Amino acid sequence: MEVKKVLLLDDEIPRQWYNILADIKMNPPLGPDGKPISPEQLAPVFPMNLIEQEVSDKRWIDIPEEVLKVLKIWRATPLMRARSLEKALDTPARIYYKYEGASPPGSHKPNTAVAQAYYNKEFGIKKLTTETGAGQWGSALSFACAQFGLECKVYMVKVSFEQKPYRKSMMSVWGGKCIPSPSPYTKAGREVLEKFPDSQGSLGIAISEAVEEAVADTTGKTRYSLGSVLNHVMLHQTIIGLEAKKQMKKIGEYPDIIIGCAGGGSNFAGIASPFVYDKINGKDIEIYPVEPSACPTMTRAQFGYDHGDIAGYTPLLPMHSLGHTFMPAPIHAGGLRYHGMSPIVSQLIVEGLITPKAVNQLDCYEAGVLCAKTEGIIPAPETNNALACVIAEARKAKEEKKEKVILFSWSGHGLIDLGAYDKYLAGEVIDYKPEDAELKKYAEILKNYPKPEMIKDYR
């Protein structure tokens, strides 16, 4: 019988995360004094058990039983063969996808939300604050907090808050509190509102607000939670790639090409890291993180030190950055509208282990609708970025008459983002590409900070 999907039973789910910090060297994050930041300096923001994970270089880290219990609601996610898409493209490529839309909030985000809620709970924390762009992360953290009995407060980028009212509803059902950012409740929010009363918000602003609220709680029972970018987030997401590897092995396959969309980098790092390990150890694989042309962090920004947020509350991180005041065009893949990139993903680019790609918004929606009609699942706007690249590679395989095996991460479903599809079908979705001069202007800010080392020594 034709295999459509490969499953893992509950007792086949990986019991450890893969920590890529055991296999690559990184520049340290820097504090306000320009010196490497100490764990203690991060203590008001994150619980110490997560800070330890952030800096650990142990290759395998056990997944706590309590975390596994919750992950089992939807994990292992299925590995699917995209047979109908292959047929529509008439390609000799075999295309597989890891379907992360199977989770209750509909994306890969709860993989780390559940772990973070657990570690915070273990550390005695009662409340988490966070930001969210398109709303995937805020709803994932609300879901996770409900599982562990924590309070959850979400600052949601205002433009998305208004475009996607169902996201707030989801958070409310799980008991999370969601407010539009910039808000008048924080210093960071008020400063933006004074200068730009009509500000539509950005991830950078929302992060500042959430960090400020966490740090301001003098009882010490509130911490901040980040849905991407940081090392421990990438770590928790490796379960995607570890499962995929097991599943491909079951059917005797191994990928030639790995593709994932990248905004802060967690979905991409999740599917790719375990295969990067193989590449470091000699495997011949192409690995492509894909970003929107409208926010070309990996393909057109420099690798430097920059803040993760607009107010400069976060440490300086060694990463590809368009400059922390960069305002991406209002593309529908809200989860990819971020000025920076995970330091781990950035480091992999520097080392030449992965090759970033940028795709246009119109190509993304064309790809998304084709996949909805063939594979049946309506993809999240973020996933459409990966899909546009997958389709391009499948067409290339056809031209080259090569039987390539492509594996990609289907990061989420698009059922809460259908408004964007309406616009596409009505012909109202357009391409955006920032001018060189604009990018140069925002990048000026990086000159104020130290330069990271261009470490290239993975072999």
Place this chain on the structure above:
Amino acid sequence: MEVKKVLLLDDEIPRQWYNILADIKMNPPLGPDGKPISPEQLAPVFPMNLIEQEVSDKRWIDIPEEVLKVLKIWRATPLMRARSLEKALDTPARIYYKYEGASPPGSHKPNTAVAQAYYNKEFGIKKLTTETGAGQWGSALSFACAQFGLECKVYMVKVSFEQKPYRKSMMSVWGGKCIPSPSPYTKAGREVLEKFPDSQGSLGIAISEAVEEAVADTTGKTRYSLGSVLNHVMLHQTIIGLEAKKQMKKIGEYPDIIIGCAGGGSNFAGIASPFVYDKINGKDIEIYPVEPSACPTMTRAQFGYDHGDIAGYTPLLPMHSLGHTFMPAPIHAGGLRYHGMSPIVSQLIVEGLITPKAVNQLDCYEAGVLCAKTEGIIPAPETNNALACVIAEARKAKEEKKEKVILFSWSGHGLIDLGAYDKYLAGEVIDYKPEDAELKKYAEILKNYPKPEMIKDYR
């Protein structure tokens, strides 16, 4: 290790549907002349291969390979143990649910949509028309038609069309065309609009419109498709219960109580039929179809002959009916707002094989939010009706200190119905219960039609 979910691999999916017509006797549907309707009389509405299935009394019917191929996108659905809910209720009951929200449109509806699209395609049909209430069925049929390259036209009850714009968007992405009903494009629609220009629509009206459009196509290439009520729809849904039985067997369990929500009856019949077979053969099980108190078809209406639609285009069906002009209160479980009930489910009630229950809307939302916070998944409003009954039974088990095994069907997720949860959280959801006098008035119409026999001979 604690089992959270039981899976079936692709090659363990059942290859045959169970046809309960082999095991119970039914009154025949009647034509306009009051005589049993012939297959030929249905030919303008349905393709002959589906009509044959509608009247077949073969116990096992093969699932075509082409249908299985599409079902495998999301089937087998997981059987989940509701451990967190059990804990929250402190009940000795073991609660299992079959999670049908895993399908691309998010409910059990594509189980029959895929089969119907396939058989129509096989019969040379190019276009399907249908109605939809809350939109679950219309999106499922749009999804299925995309898989087989058929056109799809959906008449959506106007009040839902306006409340749930994302449903239309879903259909559009899959290539389906959705218009609000009553519409000016059919005689049935125009007649309603003349009398009630502000009509918010009903399933009965939408069915009339869809049937009229199908029959009006003189090329013979259009047919009508119904998402519930009919025998072949119940047949296609039995895959739910057949899978559940296999899955329970894997962990050495068998249910004492089976629960499913029932509007037209297909979700309930899907989970229950294979267990009704066991009950006929001597097993001691309680089986509860659950309806909203606002639309008490099974619990307060008589078993009689009535039309399935408002204009009386459909044959007279032997079923529990509130009268085909009954207008249910605007509860949020749009899929359960139907005046009639599947003849199969009605017959099972007459025979005493199943015991209908009615639940209040407020209890449904309380149950839904509790399940979202414990089990993590936000339920569809329809599912909440089953949940309210499940929770009542689990509490009863606690009082009686009995280790009961409860199995229920989680018919879909509520991600497209979050507006209803917003209203609940804002305290704006209320209970509805029609007065006896109102029910009596609508039921008058049944007096015009023949009386079905009260067949009770399953043993």
